[in-house]
Amino acid sequence: NAGVTQTPKFRILKIGQSMTLQCTQDMNHNYMYWYRQDPGMGLKLIYYSVGAGITDKGEVPNGYNVSRSTTEDFPLRLELAAPSQTSVYFCASSGLAVYEQYFGPGTRLTVT
């Protein structure tokens, strides 16, 4: 049981490039989330999903897109990378009867 996995672990992007951060969970959780953590700060919600085919914006969605075609996968897309998107990105999941969220190891993204 791997839990929540994220790829890549690290990435450097140039301004204007695009990329997809991958997230997969094997716990059959309905809920999935993307957060970003800026240095010295707590996590802020980017997007979330309550099930396959259903996604919604969180607190800081601008510059990002998501899709949820399966229960397991919840990729995060950055279309035109900007320096303000330099951050650590965490994916998380939780089940219907389990309110705590389980987090992936994070992706450290630098945009220069």
Next chain:
Amino acid sequence: AQKVTQAQTEISVVEKEDVTLDCVYETRDTTYYLFWYKQPPSGELVFLIRRNSFDEQNEISGRYSWNFQKSTSSFNFTITASQVVDSAVYFCALSAAMDTGRRALTFGSGTRLQVQP
């Protein structure tokens, strides 16, 4: 709107000292959940505890204990006889109750705990 405040940015203690991390929250929900997470230097987030708003009983797990006081909107975390391995950033978080459909966490800014040998 929900808000979580962790006023202590950084705490430094010597091993075997007791330490309390403060958490104060704001919410308009009558039913909610409170959490503590640990983020060690390796960077992952580790779930420590969840507390329901209707259950004010304090909890102890080994050297860890949590004090939930609804009257003061606080959910404080105490580590007894701290150890070097307790060095980490600790986050307090708040979530609306299950029937809102979202359940996303609102995090505090974290408290960095350094335990010196």
